Amino acid sequence: MAANLTPQYLKAEEQYRRASDPTEELHWLEIMYRELPKHKASEKMQMDLKTRLSKLRKEIEGAKKAPKKVIGVNIPRQGAGTAIILGGSNTGKSSLLAALTRAQPEIAPYPFTTRQPQPGMMAWEDVSVQLIDTPPITVDVFDPAVGNLLRGADVALFTVDLANDDGIEEFQAALNRFAEGKTRLGKTTRLDEEDVSIAFTQTLLVANKCDAPGAADRLALLHEFCPTEFTEFVVSAEQKTGLDELRNAIYAALDVIRVYSKLPNKKEPDLDKPYTLRRGGTLADVAALVHKDLAENLSHARIWGANINPASTIKADYELSDKDVVEIHVK
Numbered sequence: 001m002a003a004n005l006t007p008q009y010l011k012a013e014e015q016y017r018r019a020s021d022p023t024e025e026l027h028w029l030e031i032m033y034r035e036l037p038k039h040k041a042s043e044k045m046q047m048d049l050k051t052r053l054s055k056l057r058k059e060i061e062g063a064k065k066a067p068k069k070v071i072g073v074n075i076p077r078q079g080a081g082t083a084i085i086l087g088g089s090n091t092g093k094s095s096l097l098a099a100l101t102r103a104q105p106e107i108a109p110y111p112f113t114t115r116q117p118q119p120g121m122m123a124w125e126d127v128s129v130q131l132i133d134t135p136p137i138t139v140d141v142f143d144p145a146v147g148n149l150l151r152g153a154d155v156a157l158f159t160v161d162l163a164n165d166d167g168i169e170e171f172q173a174a175l176n177r178f179a180e181g182k183t184r185l186g187k188t189t190r191l192d193e194e195d196v197s198i199a200f201t202q203t204l205l206v207a208n209k210c211d212a213p214g215a216a217d218r219l220a221l222l223h224e225f226c227p228t229e230f231t232e233f234v235v236s237a238e239q240k241t242g243l244d245e246l247r248n249a250i251y252a253a254l255d256v257i258r259v260y261s262k263l264p265n266k267k268e269p270d271l272d273k274p275y276t277l278r279r280g281g282t283l284a285d286v287a288a289l290v291h292k293d294l295a296e297n298l299s300h301a302r303i304w305g306a307n308i309n310p311a312s313t314i315k316a317d318y319e320l321s322d323k324d325v326v327e328i329h330v331k
C-alpha cells in the first residue's frame with residue numbers, strides 16, 4: 001500500500017468501505033483515485049483503483065437496466081460509532097445487547113428468536129456507541145441485510161456460545177459465511193491489499209456464557225480447533241461479567257476522540273455534548289460537525305487542552321486531541 005496517504009484519501013476510503021450501494025461506492029472511489037499520491041510506490045494501487053472503477057461503472061450501467069433489488073433494513077448511524085453483534089443462533093447476541101444498552105430485545109432459550117436487526121445505545125463515559133443486534137447466522141441461514149449492516153459498522157462483535165457442545169462448530173459455520181464475500185472480518189479495519197473491492201471490518205471475539213458449566217473446557221477447545229486472529233473477550237451477558245473490558249474495547253476500536261465546543265461569549269464549554277471525530281481529525285472537521293456554515297466561514301479557534309498552551313490560536317488544519325475544548329471564530 002502506498003505510503004503518505006492524505007487525510008482526504010483516508011476519509012474517502014472510510015466512506016467507500018461503508019458505501020451501501022454501487023453509486024455511492026463509485027463516488028468515493030473516484031475521490032480515492034483523485035487523492036492517491038501518484039508516484040512509483042503507489043503504481044499498483046493506482047492500477048487496482050482504476051480496475052475497480054471501470055468494473056463499478058459497468059455494474060452500475062447493468063443495474064440501470066435490471067429492476068432494483070432492495071435489501072433489508074437501513075439503521076441510521078448514531079453516536080460515536082457502530083458495533084454490530086454477530087454469531088450463530090442462541091449464542092446470547094440479544095442478551096449482550098440487553099446487558100450493554102437499555103434496549104429490550106426478545107431473549108429466549110431456543111434458536112431463531114431475533115428476526116430483525118435491532119439497535120441500542122451503549123453509554124461509554126460521556127458518549128454513546130450504537131450496537132446492533134442481528135438475526136443468527138447458520139449453515140443454512142444468512143440474511144443479506146446482516147452483511148450490509150456489517151459494511152456500515154466500525155467494529156463487529158462475533159459471539160460464540162460456551163454453554164453448548166455444538167457451539168464451536170456453529171461458530172465456525174457462522175464465521176465461514178464471511179470468508180468469501182466482499183465484506184469480511186479481520187483483526188483490523190482495512191481494504192484488501194490485493195483487491196480493493198474487499199473490505200475487512202475489525203472484529204472482537206465475544207465468548208459468551210462463561211458462567212455455564214463446562215465453559216472453560218469449551219473455551220480451550222475453541223482455541224485448539226478454531227483459533228482466530230481476533231482479540232478475545234470472555235463474558236457472561238447474563239451474569240454481567242467481563243462487560244467493562246468489552247465496553248472499553250468497543251469504544252477503543254472506534255478510534256475516535258472527543259472535542260467540546262465553547263461559545264465565545266460563555267466562560268464554560270458545553271461539556272454535555274462532545275463531538276466525536278476520528279483520531280487525526282482537525283478543527284475543520286469539528287466545525288463541520290457543529291454546523292455546515294461554520295465550516296465554510298471558519299477563521300480560527302482558541303483551544304484548551306492537554307497538549308497545548310491554554311487559549312492558543314489554531315487554524316483549520318490543526319489536529320485535535322481527546323478532550324480538547326475549542327472556541328470557534330468565524331470570518
Ligand SMILES: Nc1nc2c(ncn2[C@@H]2O[C@H](COP(=O)(O)OP(=O)(O)OP(=O)(O)O)[C@@H](O)[C@H]2O)c(=O)[nH]1
Nearest residue numbers: 090091092093094095108109112113114136237238
Ligand atoms: N448461562 C448463560 N446463559 C445465557 C447467557 N447469555 C444468554 N444466555 C441464554 O441463552 C439463550 C439465548 O439468548 P439470546 O440472547 O436470545 O441469544 P441470541 O443469540 O440472541 O439468539 P437468536 O436471536 O435466536 O439467535 C437465552 O436462554 C439466554 O438466557 C449467559 O451469559 N450465560
Ligand SMILES: [Mg+2]
Nearest residue numbers: 093094113114
Ligand atoms: Mg437474538
